[in-house]
Amino acid sequence: MLGLMQDWPLLMHTVLDHAAIQHPKREVVSRSVEGPFHRTDYATIRARALRVAQRLVRDGIKPGDRVATLAWNTWRHLEAWYGIAGAGAVYHTVNPRLFQDQITWIMNHAGSRIMMLDLTFVPLVQALADKLPTVERFVILTDAAHMPQTTLPNAVAYEDWIAEVDGDFAWMKVDEQSAAGICYTSGTTGDPKGVVYSHRSNVIHAMVCNQVDAFGLGAADRVMPVVPMFHANGWSLALCAPMVGAGLVMPGAKLDGASVHELVERERVTFSAAVPTVWMMLLQHMEATGSRIDSLQRVAIGGSACPAAITKMYQEKYGVRVIHAWGMTELSPVGTLFSVKPEVSHLSGDDMLRLQAKQGTPPYTVEMKITDDEGKEQPWDGETFGRLKVKGPAIARRYFRREEEEILDEQGFFDTGDVATMDENGYMEITDRSKDVIKSGGEWISSIALENAAVGYPGVAEAAVVSMKDPKWDERPLLILVMKPGVLSPTLAQMRDFLADKVAKWWLPDDLVVVDEIPHTATGKILKTKLREMFKDHRPAA
Ligand code: AMP
Numbered sequence: 001m002l003g004l005m006q007d008w009p010l011l012m013h014t015v016l017d018h019a020a021i022q023h024p025k026r027e028v029v030s031r032s033v034e035g036p037f038h039r040t041d042y043a044t045i046r047a048r049a050l051r052v053a054q055r056l057v058r059d060g061i062k063p064g065d066r067v068a069t070l071a072w073n074t075w076r077h078l079e080a081w082y083g084i085a086g087a088g089a090v091y092h093t094v095n096p097r098l099f100q101d102q103i104t105w106i107m108n109h110a111g112s113r114i115m116m117l118d119l120t121f122v123p124l125v126q127a128l129a130d131k132l133p134t135v136e137r138f139v140i141l142t143d144a145a146h147m148p149q150t151t152l153p154n155a156v157a158y159e160d161w162i163a164e165v166d167g168d169f170a171w172m173k174v175d176e177q178s179a180a181g182i183c184y185t186s187g188t189t190g191d192p193k194g195v196v197y198s199h200r201s202n203v204i205h206a207m208v209c210n211q212v213d214a215f216g217l218g219a220a221d222r223v224m225p226v227v228p229m230f231h232a233n234g235w236s237l238a239l240c241a242p243m244v245g246a247g248l249v250m251p252g253a254k255l256d257g258a259s260v261h262e263l264v265e266r267e268r269v270t271f272s273a274a275v276p277t278v279w280m281m282l283l284q285h286m287e288a289t290g291s292r293i294d295s296l297q298r299v300a301i302g303g304s305a306c307p308a309a310i311t312k313m314y315q316e317k318y319g320v321r322v323i324h325a326w327g328m329t330e331l332s333p334v335g336t337l338f339s340v341k342p343e344v345s346h347l348s349g350d351d352m353l354r355l356q357a358k359q360g361t362p363p364y365t366v367e368m369k370i371t372d373d374e375g376k377e378q379p380w381d382g383e384t385f386g387r388l389k390v391k392g393p394a395i396a397r398r399y400f401r402r403e404e405e406e407i408l409d410e411q412g413f414f415d416t417g418d419v420a421t422m423d424e425n426g427y428m429e430i431t432d433r434s435k436d437v438i439k440s441g442g443e444w445i446s447s448i449a450l451e452n453a454a455v456g457y458p459g460v461a462e463a464a465v466v467s468m469k470d471p472k473w474d475e476r477p478l479l480i481l482v483m484k485p486g487v488l489s490p491t492l493a494q495m496r497d498f499l500a501d502k503v504a505k506w507w508l509p510d511d512l513v514v515v516d517e518i519p520h521t522a523t524g525k526i527l528k529t530k531l532r533e534m535f536k537d538h539r540p541a542a
Helices: 012-022 042-058 075-086 100-110 119-131 158-163 199-209 232-244 257-267 276-289 308-317 349-356 447-454 492-499 528-534
Strands: 027-031 037-041 066-070 090-093 114-117 137-140 179-184 194-198 222-225 247-250 271-274 298-301 321-327 334-337 367-371 386-391 414-422 428-433 438-440 443-445 460-470 474-483 511-514
Touching (some): 012 042, 012 075, 012 199, 012 232, 027 075, 037 042, 042 075, 042 158, 066 100, 066 119, 075 179, 075 247, 100 119, 100 179, 100 194, 114 119, 119 137, 194 199, 222 232, 222 257, 232 247, 257 276, 271 276, 276 298, 276 308, 298 308, 308 321, 428 447, 438 460, 438 474, 447 492, 460 528
Parallel strands (some): 027 247, 066 090, 066 114, 090 179, 222 247, 222 271, 271 298, 298 321
Antiparallel strands (some): 179 194, 367 386, 386 414, 438 443, 460 474
16 A cells, blocks of 8 residues: 655755745855855845756756866856756766866766856866867856957857746656765776766755754754865755755855955855865964854864864863864765764763764765674774764665675675774764775774874874884884974884873884875875885884
8 A cells, every 4th residue: 555645756846946936035155166156045046046947958968968067166157057957957076176187087987068167267168168168158157248268169158048938847857766865985096987966865864964963954043064065976066955945155266264254244154064174274363363152153174074172162161062074976975974862971071072973873875884804783882983884765776887896785885995893872983994004913093093092192293104014913003293384393203102091002103204285185184105115115113
């Protein structure tokens, strides 16, 4: 027997329709790429997204075709997402921080027919254009007055392009399982992999993120997504905010501490989301200028582990609640979020901060397990590490154009490539990437835990830990440090003394080197593959 409820497909446009009907005047403020602030609202965004969809169809875009965006977070990028998905096509967010060869590879792999790009990226794309044979037209996200001279084929200013249609258009009817967006993983090893979101997964994921113990957004919020829309589906905020009628404050191209601070203060932002580096830069700005961010209530921090020192400052000095979150492109992207369950509400001070350094608990729709290398489930005791595996309706089951490749285990779980512990209350803590964990004498040492402990040493700017080959233990940890300018580095003995009460004795690094710079990926993560290559012949002196 079937249920007798209506068939109401979970399509992305339903989110924007709802915002335009229920919250038509809610503001979307952007720092435009041209410079000035720009103010619009959901009703206007919807009307213009309909024009985008209509214009795409006029350009011959068919359901399932890919349309690339290479753009900062602005109102135009938002219109582009909804317009592309509303035409039944697939938005393909391109990360401008990737190397040129990677951008070319990704563009050709996705086969996007149109590319929408910000003014900032015109020189970059001009240099690549003859290597992008699938792109028929380049739409520059600007108006005629700011349109640059360009050699890009069929280039047009976005405002002129959408002005050629009247917006009298009905969203394309597609199945809710149809592709809506595609985002490539950063590809620290091998080729980048295309993760294809569906309308249904995007809508479900945003509903999940809006729960009280997740982002907890509401119509009174003013949401500033600092996390770029080109990184991991923009953490889904382009859907979460309109879904509940929260206002949006889009930071455009300026993501430094002073610019982010100006936006929070000027636009009375209540919620924001970004990687730890952004929060660190904002903190440094506030400490240096003695300024505050009194409107800000909550921030989601993820992408890499949020150090307890950042959480402490934001919560205790600035009154901002930190929601530590973990996720990845393949998870749409949120996998866990920190909230206080009644089981842990008795904790306070440093005990609570220690718990908050964990990445939190999975919300409904994310099933989770940890296993050993053979797939055997490991206990949830907060100590045993295992490969972290997940299952759910907004989690990848295949990669784009690699359909023959099985990425799920027999129970349908996706191996995240992260190594984690789960505790008895369901809190997950990332201890490493499975490739980076140091396997010493058959036991696993967490490189991340060592790095986090080592950055606590006075004068250390950044720390990375990789394995060294060892005849007896197989692998042993090597600590690589970058010191703050003018600070003398510690000796190995001094560092081992410092770490002695912070990690197990057998985890203590067997050697230490100081470098000027640690290599990073395009998304700001430590490039361990490069470090391993650099230090592959390194052996401790004694
Ligand atoms: P990406 O798909 O580029 O967003 O990268 C996802 C990876 O970032 C995850 O598999 C983790 O290794 C890492 N990551 C994301 N959030 C966190 C976090 N809060 N703590 C530690 N690692 C994280």
